[in-house]
Structure formats: C-alpha cells, structure tokens
Amino acid sequence: MQMDYYIIWLIIMVICLVVEALTMGLATIWFAAGAFVAMILSLLGVPIGIQIAVFLVVSIACLIYIYPLVKNIIRPGKEKTNYEAVINKIGIVTGTIDNMKAQGQVKVNGQIWSAKAIDNIVIEEGNEVMIQEVIGVKLMVKEIQQGEE
Template sequence: MTVLGITFSAAVLWLFVAGIMSILEAITLGLTCIWFAGGAVGASIAAMLGAPVVIQVIVFLIISIVLLAVTRPIAKKRFNAKVERTNVEAIPGKEGIVEKEIPVYGSGQVRVGGKMWTAVSPGNKIAEGSIVIVKDVRGVTLTVEEKKSEE
C-alpha cells in the first residue's frame, strides 16, 4: 500500500493503528482504546501471515470485542476497588443521635459524625436522644429511621 509516495505493508499500518490507540489510552485512561490496540496487533499478525484485508478487519474486530467484553469489567473492578466514599456519599448507613425531636410530618435535628443535620422520618415520630440510622440524603436533609434494639 502506498500513502503519500511511501510504501507500507498492511502489517505496519496495523501496528501504527495499535500505537495510536495506545497513545489515546494513555491520554484518556478510559480503559477503552487499549483493547482496540490489541485487536490491531492481532490484525497485524494476520497481515504478516498473508491474510486478505477482509480477514484482517475481521480479526481486528473479533479480538477487540472479546478483549473489551472480557477484560474491561475485570480491569475496572480492580482499578476502582479502593475508591473511598467521602462527604455526603459516606453518610447513608451511619448512626446518629436525635438532638431535636423529629415529628411525624416535620423535621428535627440529628447529629451524625459530629455534624448537625436537619432530619425527617416519614410517618414516624422519633424522640430526642434516640439512635437513628441514616437511610438517604436529599440536599441538606437526612431521611432517618429509628434503630431497632436487635440491630
């Protein structure tokens, strides 16, 4: 194949595609382009073995899709395993103490992690001094439920 007066083999072009995909992966870190680089290497090998262009493209697509489907979930899980929840994301599931009674259809105040929050408990009155579990955070209001004695 000749491009701008320079003759390239299909194998070299596939390796060029693999290089471009690797560079894109290094820039984006999205765990997407690297699998296509693997497919391009496979297509390059097919080209070196004398496979026609149609077969090279099929090899590229099959290897890319298989690598993407099989290894991306594993890689994402491994790289994102140590993500620590912070701030508001970490509050649901925590315990707090009611500082100001929470009426049935109104709001009270709960202390969670040393901070005071406005809190509601749909359909339940919760007395001051009760221990509660945070179920949800909506803006600056916690939805809580009273902790049962057997928990």
C-alpha cells in the same frame, strides 16, 4: 506488488495506545489489541481480508468481554454520596427532634444533619436514632429503644 500491511497495523496500534494513554477511557486499548493480532498475521503472510476480519473480531470481543472485567478492577463500585452513606447508620440527637415545631438535629459520621422523626414522636437530645432515609437534606430517623440496636 506485496504491501507491508504490518506497518499499517503497527501505526494503528500506536495511535490507539497514544489515544488510550491520553484519555484513560478504556475505549481504544481494545482496538490496539486487535491491531497487534492483525500485525502478527500480516507478518505471517495472511491475506489482508482475513487480517481485517480478525482485527474487528478481536477488537469487538475484547470490548465486549474483557472491558467489563477490567472496568471493575480499575474502577470498583461507586463512592457512596453523603446521603447514601448515612442510611441505616446510628446517629446521636444533638437538638431535640419535634416534627410539630420543625426542629431537630442529628450527628452522624461526624456531620450534623436536620432531622425529622419518621413516626412523628418527640426524640430528646442525646438519644440514639437509626437513619431510615434521606429526603432532600433532612434525615428521617427512628428512635432506638434501649437494647434494640
């Protein structure tokens, strides 16, 4: 008795697509593609063993080769956090930076940050500084000399 395996492949494909639609994780869509190819083979009368093998090969190949490409299109790069976004930016000293007195503030990207001078000098309010790194919640800055930018 010939079983209609294409119905099973159709059900597998639909289940995979529904799960993908609910999770949006780019995990089951590849198995839906494999089930689709296996369903076509079933309709062409290819033996079930070959259908299963093709299902696995297509699904795994899609997962390995297509997933990274699609992931980069759908989720390009990661958003920089506040501290990553300020490194190598220019800021304005809003409160004199004096490491000995543990004081200093810099405004960069519209935000006020606590700051320390990387070379241990006093940097007066109003001067421009380059953010070198972030340690904890403090910016480590270097004063920009006139014409240096």
